[in-house]
Amino acid sequence: MEAGTAGTRRPDVALDLSANDSASANGPVKPDVLVTENLKFWYGSMMALSGISLNIPQHEVMAIIGPSGCGKSTYLRCLNRMNDLISSARVEGRVIFDGKNIYARNVDAVQMRRRIGMVFQKPNPFPKSIYDNIAYGPKVNGYRGSMDDLVEHSLRQAALWDEVKDDLKKSGLELSGGQQQRLCIARALAVEPDVILMDEPCSALDPIATTRIEDLIRELRENYTIVIVTHNMQQAARVSDRTAFFMLDEDGAGSLVEVDETQRLFTTPSDQRTEDYITGRFG
Amino acid sequence: MTQDAASRWRPRVRERNAIGRGFAALTIVSTLLGIAVLVALLVDVFGDGGSQVDGHFLTSYPSRFPEDAGLRSALLGTLWLLVLTTIIAFPLGVGAAIYLEEYAPDTWLTRFIQLNIANLAGVPSVVYGLLGLGLFVRWFALGRSLLAGAMTMALLILPLIIVASREAIRAVPDSQREASYALGATKWQTVFRTVLPAAGGGILTGTILALARAIGETAPLITIGALTYIAFDPTGPMDLFTVLPIQIFNWVSLPQEGFSELAAGGIVILLIVLLLANSIALFVRFRLQRRFD
Amino acid sequence: MVTKDLSRMLGARLTGRRPAAQDVNTTSGAPDAHSQFVPRRRRALIERGIHAVLFLCAAVSILTTAGIIFTLLGETLAFFRDVPIIDFLTGTRWTPLFVSQSFGVLPLVNGTLVVALVAVVVAVPIGLMSAIFLSEYAPARVRAAIKPILEVLAGIPTVVYGYFALLFVTPILRDIFPQTQVFNVLSAGIVMGFMILPMMASISEDALRVVPRSLREGAFALGATKFQVTVRVVVPAALSGILAAIILSVSRAIGETMIVAIAAGLQPKVGFDLLSSMETMTAYIVQVSLGDTPQDTIEYRTLFAVGTLLFLMTFVMNILSDWIVRRYREVYE
Ligand SMILES: Nc1ncnc2c1ncn2[C@@H]1O[C@H](COP(=O)(O)OP(=O)(O)OP(=O)(O)O)[C@@H](O)[C@H]1O
Ligand SMILES: [Mg+2]
Numbered sequence: 028m029e030a031g032t033a034g035t036r037r038p039d040v041a042l043d044l045s046a047n048d049s050a051s052a053n054g055p056v057k058p059d060v061l062v063t064e065n066l067k068f069w070y071g072s073m074m075a076l077s078g079i080s081l082n083i084p085q086h087e088v089m090a091i092i093g094p095s096g097c098g099k100s101t102y103l104r105c106l107n108r109m110n111d112l113i114s115s116a117r118v119e120g121r122v123i124f125d126g127k128n129i130y131a132r133n134v135d136a137v138q139m140r141r142r143i144g145m146v147f148q149k150p151n152p153f154p155k156s157i158y159d160n161i162a163y164g165p166k167v168n169g170y171r172g173s174m175d176d177l178v179e180h181s182l183r184q185a186a187l188w189d190e191v192k193d194d195l196k197k198s199g200l201e202l203s204g205g206q207q208q209r210l211c212i213a214r215a216l217a218v219e220p221d222v223i224l225m226d227e228p229c230s231a232l233d234p235i236a237t238t239r240i241e242d243l244i245r246e247l248r249e250n251y252t253i254v255i256v257t258h259n260m261q262q263a264a265r266v267s268d269r270t271a272f273f274m275l276d277e278d279g280a281g282s283l284v285e286v287d288e289t290q291r292l293f294t295t296p297s298d299q300r301t302e303d304y305i306t307g308r309f310g
Numbered sequence: 311m312t313q314d315a316a317s318r319w320r321p322r323v324r325e326r327n328a329i330g331r332g333f334a335a336l337t338i339v340s341t342l343l344g345i346a347v348l349v350a351l352l353v354d355v356f357g358d359g360g361s362q363v364d365g366h367f368l369t370s371y372p373s374r375f376p377e378d379a380g381l382r383s384a385l386l387g388t389l390w391l392l393v394l395t396t397i398i399a400f401p402l403g404v405g406a407a408i409y410l411e412e413y414a415p416d417t418w419l420t421r422f423i424q425l426n427i428a429n430l431a432g433v434p435s436v437v438y439g440l441l442g443l444g445l446f447v448r449w450f451a452l453g454r455s456l457l458a459g460a461m462t463m464a465l466l467i468l469p470l471i472i473v474a475s476r477e478a479i480r481a482v483p484d485s486q487r488e489a490s491y492a493l494g495a496t497k498w499q500t501v502f503r504t505v506l507p508a509a510g511g512g513i514l515t516g517t518i519l520a521l522a523r524a525i526g527e528t529a530p531l532i533t534i535g536a537l538t539y540i541a542f543d544p545t546g547p548m549d550l551f552t553v554l555p556i557q558i559f560n561w562v563s564l565p566q567e568g569f570s571e572l573a574a575g576g577i578v579i580l581l582i583v584l585l586l587a588n589s590i591a592l593f594v595r596f597r598l599q600r601r602f603d
Numbered sequence: 604m605v606t607k608d609l610s611r612m613l614g615a616r617l618t619g620r621r622p623a624a625q626d627v628n629t630t631s632g633a634p635d636a637h638s639q640f641v642p643r644r645r646r647a648l649i650e651r652g653i654h655a656v657l658f659l660c661a662a663v664s665i666l667t668t669a670g671i672i673f674t675l676l677g678e679t680l681a682f683f684r685d686v687p688i689i690d691f692l693t694g695t696r697w698t699p700l701f702v703s704q705s706f707g708v709l710p711l712v713n714g715t716l717v718v719a720l721v722a723v724v725v726a727v728p729i730g731l732m733s734a735i736f737l738s739e740y741a742p743a744r745v746r747a748a749i750k751p752i753l754e755v756l757a758g759i760p761t762v763v764y765g766y767f768a769l770l771f772v773t774p775i776l777r778d779i780f781p782q783t784q785v786f787n788v789l790s791a792g793i794v795m796g797f798m799i800l801p802m803m804a805s806i807s808e809d810a811l812r813v814v815p816r817s818l819r820e821g822a823f824a825l826g827a828t829k830f831q832v833t834v835r836v837v838v839p840a841a842l843s844g845i846l847a848a849i850i851l852s853v854s855r856a857i858g859e860t861m862i863v864a865i866a867a868g869l870q871p872k873v874g875f876d877l878l879s880s881m882e883t884m885t886a887y888i889v890q891v892s893l894g895d896t897p898q899d900t901i902e903y904r905t906l907f908a909v910g911t912l913l914f915l916m917t918f919v920m921n922i923l924s925d926w927i928v929r930r931y932r933e934v935y936e
Contacts, residue, residue: 109820114742138323141826151817154840163835164825169320211821218825219319321826330830334740340732341741341749344804347797348756354771355763405660413657427664432851432921433914434858436885437671439892440910444674448898465667472664496646498653526760529860529885533892533906555762555861562766562865570770577763584758 057084060222060252061106061143066120068101070113075101077280078120081271083222088244088253090263090289093273094304098281099256100148102273103224106254107143108136124222141168144215146225150207152199152214157182157191160199160210164218177217185213186243205236212243216251223247225255229262241266260305264293272301355581359574367575371541372557376568381576383540384557387456388525388583390544391553394460395467395524400517402464403471404506407513410472411479412501431469438466439533447534454535457547462530467520474516478509511598518591522584528555554580675914678907685901691908697871697882699905700891710871711909714788714881718863719856721792721877722799726852729796730803731845737804738811739833750805757801765865768794773866776878786868786880795862803852810844810931811837843931847924854920858913860885884913 061083068076075098083089091099101110108129110116121128129139141164152160161178170177178195182188187209191197199210208228215223225244229237244253244266257263263270270293271286285298296302370380406427414420442462452458482505490500506513531553538560540552552560554576561573683691686706694707733753737746773790777783783790814837822832838845868880869890882890888906896902 107824109824112820112823135323135327137326137826137828138321139826140824141321145820145824147817147821147824149817151815151821153818153821153836163822164827167326167822167825167827167831167835169322170318171320172318214821214825326828326831330828333830333834334736337732337736337740340729341736343729344733344756344797344800345749345752348752348759350771351759351763351767354767358770402660402663405657406664409657409661413654414661423661423664426668428925429918429921430664430667432854432917433671434860434885434917436858436860436888437675437910437914437917440888440907441667441671441674443892444678444907445670465663465670468664468667496650498650522758526758526762528760528762529864529889532889535892538893555760558766559762559861559865562762562769570766573766574770577766580760580763584760588758 057086059083060085060124061254062121062123063102063106064121064123066102066105066118066122068098068105068110068119069117070101071115074278074280076105077276077278077282079281079283081283081286083252083254084269085252086248086250087268088248088255088266090267090270091254091256091273092258092260092263092270092304093281093284094275095258097273097275099273100226101281103145103226103254103256106222106224107140107145109145111136141218142220143222143224144218144220146208146211146215146223146228148227149231150204150211152202152207152210154198154200156196157199157202157210158195160214161217164214168218170218181213181217184216184247185209186239186246187213203236205232205239208232208236208240209243212240212247216247220251222252222254225253227256227258230258237262260293264289272296272298272304274300274304352581355574355577357574358571359576359578362571362575363578368579372539372560376566376572379561379569379572381554381557381579383543384552384554384576385579386543387536387540387551388553390456390547390549390551391460391463392521392525394456394547395463396517396521398460399464399467399471399520403468403517403520404475404513406468406472407475407479408501408506411476412497412505427469427472431473435466435527436529436533438462439530441465442530442534453548454537454550455548456544456551458534459531459536459551459553460547462534463524463527466527466530467524470520470523471517474520475509475513478512478516479505481512482508511595514598515591515595518587518594522587522591525553525583525587526555526580528553528559531556532559554583671914675907675911678904679911682901682904682908685904686908695873697887699902700894704901706905706908708884708909708912710873711882711884711887712912713873714863714867714871715857715883715885715913717875717877717881718788718792718795718867718883719853721789722795722856722859723849723853725793725796726799726803726856727849730800730848730852731807733800733804734807734811734845735833735838738808739829739837753801753804756797757805759798761798761859761861762865764794764798765791765862768862768866780878783878784868784880786866786870787878788867788881789877791863791865791867792877794866795856795859798859798862799852799855802855803848806848806851807841807845810841810848813844814840843927847927847931850920850924850927854917854924857920858885858917860889864889884909888913 059082063079063081066076066079067074079102091102093099104110105118106122106124110118118130120130122130124139124143127134129136153163155163158178161181162174165174165177179188179192182191187206190206191202191210199207202210208231212223212228229240232240241262244255247253248268255263255267267289269286270289272284272292273281274284276282284300285292285296287297292301293305296305367380368385369382370378371382372384373379410420410424414423439462442458442465446452446458446461447454450458452461486504486508487500490504495503536556537550537552538556540550544551558573558576558580561569561576691706691708693709694705695709696705696707697710698705737749741749768790769786772794773783773785773787776787776790777785818836818840819832822836823829827835863883864886867883867886869882869886870880871882871887872879874881887909891902891906896906
């Protein structure tokens with residue numbers, strides 16, 4: 028929907044393209060939407076990320092995999108400054124979105140978060156009606172258009188409309204787990220973000236609900252950039268264009284081992300540690 | 311299309327942030343307001359009554375003449391009432407707590423008792439006064455004695471003691487009980503020698519805080535007919551009595567010159583007594599916590 | 604090591620055996636086999652006795668409730684033999700202590716509700732805002748410093764608040780509104796509001812703090828400001844807990860006695876003039892108790908009739924708030 032104009036809105040992002048070698052090998056070059064440069068992160072005195080540099084191209088699905096505790100969630104939450112809410116947290120380095128470092132002093136986290144949405148591991152619908160769950164984001168962000176249309180559009184995008192259209196007043200908490208998660212996705216879509224961050228969105232769901240969400244992710248890729256953390260390597264292979272593998276370095280801080288097109292990373296990884304991990308030899 | 315999309319959003323971030331800051335400021339102001347009232351109250355009371363407090367004030371009986379009047383009988387009455395209330399309420403409260411935590415089967419009766427205790431905690435204190443008046447003063451024919459007052463107060467603070475004691479008992483890990491049973495102890499031996507000592511700090515702290523509440527209560531004692539003018543020392547549980555808050559209430563109600571200062575002086579003493587009680591509770595909690603951690 | 608020794612000694616004491624330090628191999632077998640143990644039958648008897656005594660302790664609470672109900676009811680029924688219950692509940696003149704006796708309780712109910720209303724108008728917004736500050740905005744250290752201060756505010760005896768209302772707040776009100784009477788509802792209500800403020804704040808804070816962190820994060824992730832997260836997600840999610848706090852506050856305000864007895868005056872009347880004196884149900888009970896009303900007179904019985912009404916009003920509210928709290932717990936667990 029916004030694909031055609033993205034280039035004009037973010038001209039300077041194109042500069043970072045040179046850094047993304049693997050993209051140029053694969054036909055048409057996509058501009059990067061999110062660029063992290065040497066991102067370091069601490070919980071109090073514990074370093075959780077030791078300098079991550081990663082480019083996330085537009086309208087692709089980027090999967091992040093890696094053993095438990097290696098900082099995948101931490102990294103994801105750095106991308107929309109969710110870690111601001113943790114008082115002991117400290118960040119160094121840059122996350123460039125829309126040509127600006129989101130950690131720069133003059134950038135407002137609130138404004139940025141509308142454009143970088145998030146879906147959480149456990150579905151967290153508000154204890155409100157389905158309609159109000161969707162309408163919350165648009166309302167707080169001063170949406171002027173027709174709310175009914177937006178609610179319907181968002182629910183359709185999230186493939187939930189047919190199941191709930193007759194009872195939008197029902198509490199979001201009364202839906203099944205899979206429906207709740209799709210409601211949360213619809214809620215994130217309703218504020219028309221550019222990027223959607225997903226932290227193990229299927230880990231609380233059964234296989235059927237998981238399949239539905241995966242189908243949905245593949246569809247959403249047309250219009251959105253998606254970063255998804257997953258423990259399930261088949262899932263990463265199924266839904267993502269590109270995969271980043273994280274691991275703890277020798278100091279116990281999370282680091283990026285390698286990033287590549289998903290197919291290439293799973294068939295011919297360039298790093299021995301990646302190979303060990305995906306073949307299940309450790310972790 | 312983006313142009314179109316952009317026009318549908320009015321994020322007004324600066325305005326929203328300003329509202330947010332205003333709201334945050336409002337929450338701070340509200341919190342400070344409560345504290346400010348506390349400060350104003352203390353300053354007012356100590357300003358009015360601080361100069362009243364001296365040896366004469368503490369050792370004289372009340373009088374028609376403000377310059378002669380003192381707190382002696384009220385202080386002694388409070389002390390007597392405190393001791394009697396403790397003797398009645400402490401064993402009952404701890405016993406009930408032990409029963410509910412260690413013995414009670416999960417029956418409707420147990421649940422009813424628990425619900426009942428929760429509800430008793432919300433009964434207005436003046437209603438306890440009516441209970442004391444009807445039951446202890448008239449029916450038991452105890453008259454307006456210290457004993458009738460203490461029994462009324464004991465019922466009033468019983469829910470507080472039970473709740474605090476139950477919490478303390480619940481905090482004792484089951485491993486302690488199992489260790490005791492493994493040594494062949496009976497249930498009561500386990501409770502008395504293992505659980506109670508471990509829960510002692512919490513029980514004591516809760517009891518002291520409940521007694522502090524009793525020290526400040528006025529209405530139930532007025533209702534059972536405790537007198538406002540007592541010019542002798544109580545010497546036994548069947549004596550007539552007055553207590554600090556009643557004496558204060560009496561002085562506040564007298565319009566003549568000089569009595570409001572006496573009331574303020576009485577409040578100063580009352581607050582000091584309460585401060586003392588709370589310090590002891592804190593001390594007990596601190597000491598016993600360290601011993602059992 | 605030390606603990607082992609200790610528990611061995613304890614084991615010996617518990618089984619009623621005379622200490623024999625050498626013997627490590629203690630009890631568990633058959634205690635009766637050794638003469639130095641307390642016989643099993645006596646121990647069982649003691650156990651059963653203790654069980655019974657402890658049950659009686661717990662049963663005192665039921666006896667208390669029964670006592671309250673029977674004392675109140677007995678005298679109240681006697682009262683209604685002389686005064687029709689309809690007259691009591693709908694009459695607008697309350698003059699039991701005058702020669703021309705009239706037993707319409709509405710003036711007392713009116714006074715009670717008006718004072719409670721003022722108190723709630725003070726306590727609910729300030730208490731809720733304080734709760735929001737403590738739960739959402741205050742750093743842990745600030746919170747740890749402020750909570751005890753609020754507890755102090757809650758622990759101050761009500762007679763002290765009465766003094767404060769009459770001799771500090773009322774003079775200020777009289778400076779602002781010269782027509783204010785010495786005994787007035789506004790002063791008593793405001794001070795009562797600050798008395799119940801800590802309870803309102805602490806129950807509301809508990810309700811706010813149970814709201815899961817994930818809800819806050821969900822709202823932040825949509826680009827909401829902290830204010831919008833708090834007011835549009837956290838507070839609504841905690842609404843039933845807050846409602847319960849409000850109901851409890853009203854109940855406390857209705858049952859509060861000394862502040863009104865000291866500062867609100869003793870004039871039973873129907874109306875809404877906050878600057879004038881009104882008598883509440885509780886203040887009436889104090890007023891009669893201070894006089895020397897002989898037993899078995901109708902004046903004496905008014906105490907219990909009014910007390911019954913007071914008890915019922917607070918009882919219903921406490922049950923209601925309890926029910927709301929329990930329903931609301933189910934939502935998150
Ligand atoms: N709020 C926090 N405060 C302190 N330390 C934290 C916090 N959250 C995470 N950590 C720590 O940071 C490290 C990285 O955690 P993170 O949640 O990012 O890992 P993860 O890769 O998402 O793991 P998983 O796959 O189990 O979700 C872990 O050691 C974790 O204990
Ligand atoms: Mg994680």
